[in-house]
Amino acid sequence: MANDSTGKPDLSSVATSDMLARVGRAADGAQLSIGDLADGLGERSFGLLLLVLALFAWIPVLPPGVPSIFGFAIVLLAGQLIAGRTSPWLPGWIRRRGVKRASFVALIERAGPYLKRVERVTRPRLRFMTGAAAERAIAVYIVLLALLICIPLPMTNAFPALAVAVLAVAFIQQDGLLAMVGITMGLAAVAIMIAFWGGAYLGIVWAVERGTIGP
Numbered sequence: 521m522a523n524d525s526t527g528k529p530d531l532s533s534v535a536t537s538d539m540l541a542r543v544g545r546a547a548d549g550a551q552l553s554i555g556d557l558a559d560g561l562g563e564r565s566f567g568l569l570l571l572v573l574a575l576f577a578w579i580p581v582l583p584p585g586v587p588s589i590f591g592f593a594i595v596l597l598a599g600q601l602i603a604g605r606t607s608p609w610l611p612g613w614i615r616r617r618g619v620k621r622a623s624f625v626a627l628i629e630r631a632g633p634y635l636k637r638v639e640r641v642t643r644p645r646l647r648f649m650t651g652a653a654a655e656r657a658i659a660v661y662i663v664l665l666a667l668l669i670c671i672p673l674p675m676t677n678a679f680p681a682l683a684v685a686v687l688a689v690a691f692i693q694q695d696g697l698l699a700m701v702g703i704t705m706g707l708a709a710v711a712i713m714i715a716f717w718g719g720a721y722l723g724i725v726w727a728v729e730r731g732t733i734g735p
Contacts, residue, residue, distance in 0.1 A: 555615030567691030574685035587677040591669030601659035646696025679709035
């Protein structure tokens with residue numbers, strides 16, 4: 521593989537799916553931190569880090585509260601996009617957080633084939649949806665989705681995280697049509713959450729009124 525001017529491997533032509541798999545395999549130790557990923561990806565793209573953090577947050581078996589950390593990191597990155605930063609930054613306490621390396625590798629192995637299919641069908645198009653102004657507007661939308669991820673309740677992380685992952689791929693591939701898909705998925709995620717928790721609330725109210733639960 522060719523090297524760039526700094527002597528590091530040039531990863532600009534490496535597919536996102538291959539890069540994520542390579543970073544997971546190359547990590548030392550049993551724990552894979554956000555900092556390891558940021559360094560492994562070269563911090564060359566907000567989209568790549570947003571994708572990785574969204575995949576972290578999407579893992580359904582994370583301990584309670586852990587998705588909130590990834591959600592907060594996504595808020596920070598999206599906030600930097602809104603502010604017009606050209607390179608991402610994360611504080612040390614977030615860089616030290618992570619998941620088991622084996623869990624991440626397994627996740628990438630499961631998601632890899634789907635991501636490769638997305639890479640094959642996506643391309644730069646509808647550039648008005650991925651330009652600077654649109655990117656900032658979508659970043660605001662990502663902040664709202666990330667705040668949902670931060671809520672420490674069931675059904676609040678998986679669907680918003682998946683929408684953020686799709687929007688991140690749209691950033692990477694400069695695909696405005698995929699960005700529209702991600703926005704639609706985010707709206708669907710909100711609708712699913714409202715339906716789930718609204719149904720749960722109405723169910724509790726009905727049970728209380730019927731005397732099934734309560735004093």
